[in-house]
Amino acid sequence: MNPIRRRGLMLVLSSPSGAGKTTIARKLLASDPQLAMSVSSTTRPPRPGEVPGVDYNFVTIERFREMVAAGEMLEHAQVFDNYYGTPAAPVREALASGRDVLFDIDWQGTQQLRQTARSDLASIFILPPAVEELERRLRGRAQDSEDVVKKRMAKAGDEMSHWPEYDYIVVNHTLDTSVASVQAILAAERLRRERQVGLPDFVNGLRSRT
Amino acid sequence: MNPIRRRGLMLVLSSPSGAGKTTIARKLLASDPQLAMSVSSTTRPPRPGEVPGVDYNFVTIERFREMVAAGEMLEHAQVFDNYYGTPAAPVREALASGRDVLFDIDWQGTQQLRQTARSDLASIFILPPAVEELERRLRGRAQDSEDVVKKRMAKAGDEMSHWPEYDYIVVNHTLDTSVASVQAILAAERLRRERQVGLPDFVNGLRSRT
DSSP states (O other): OOOOOOOOOEEEEEOOTTSSHHHHHHHHHHHOTTEEEOOOEESSOOOTTOOBTTTBEEOOHHHHHHHHHTTOEEEEEEETTEEEEEEHHHHHHHHHTTOEEEEEOOHHHHHHHHHHHGGGEEEEEEEOSOHHHHHHHHHHTSOOOHHHHHHHHHHHHHHHTTGGGSSEEEEOSSHHHHHHHHHHHHHHHHTBGGGOTTHHHHHHHHHTTO | OOOOOOOOOEEEEEOOTTSSHHHHHHHHHHHOTTEEEOOOEESSOOOTTOOBTTTBEEOOHHHHHHHHHTTOEEEEEEETTEEEEEEHHHHHHHHHTTOEEEEEOOHHHHHHHHHHHGGGEEEEEEEOSOHHHHHHHHHHTSOOOHHHHHHHHHHHHHHHTTGGGSSEEEEOSSHHHHHHHHHHHHHHHHTBGGGOTTHHHHHHHHHTTO
16 A cells, blocks of 8 residues: 655645735645745845745845856746745755645746646635625735725736636635635645656556456 | 636546445535436336436437437447447536536546547546455455456456546545545536636626725
């Protein structure tokens, strides 16, 4: 009863800010020891409490540019003066040894991942159940001006326009159901034929004795 | 909190005889009111205890041939002097109204379904965990001669060679785990973007108010 050797997968979660994605990701990680969060690299300085190698890999601009030039970033983006990106090496290593990697990235990052790693990718877009719920969550974050909330809502609307690029769509009515949905997607994706790379040997072993 | 309108899917289970597929199918059907078994049509006479419309639709050879000629069979096969096939109309109706249909068919039937209904199909191949287990089940069915058991084993080996044509592979180590695996696949397939046909309206509704 040896388990069949398998290749890991990249599970991407995207959503408009305020749809509940980060909470879902946290619950999913806590429930599944085979799944690890991808750690991004960034050129911005650490904030108080951030742990290098856990929250981010903190690197210099020179090192970041080197990695991009050498094709060592699966995806990257510039936000104001800072760069953010996903180093390829730890992801490749995880997949080869049958571990899965979770990505909490936006539609632009997902588009880049798709180009470099299509067959390893399973992508999920989380939608809010209603616009009132989205607004409540975006408003609840801090005591922001009406103007700031409006800008966030407009940005959320933009992000939402990219749902047709994703494999699966989960509407986040209740947290527990959404976590169960993402767990089912992960379980199913692990059972896809092409991810169970040990199957040819396994079936040959069975057939040789029938 | 209206559920998003969705299109049903065709869930195909195939396996060599003796791998446990029929028991898995029965448990799955009992656990899921949204899922119904596809009822085949056949030209063979009913056996004692078989209920028309539940076990099979019993039809004449003339009617069967008419249906095949009119494209009203999704797949069909001849076994000795009898014909078996899946009528298209009830399946099309189920899918359009968001209900899912389970198929317990072999690799030949699955190949035909794939040609007529690729995007509605999710196919699962069930494998036995070990050849000893397969033999035990094939032997356990009745007091058959060694020769009959050997022929069944050879047929199972043939059937198994078709695993690479399936989307998902489940190795039936224990019944409960296998049922949970098939349930996860069904849950995930229901969350695929293209099956949630009400999504464009739903997202437009959200976005119009951001």
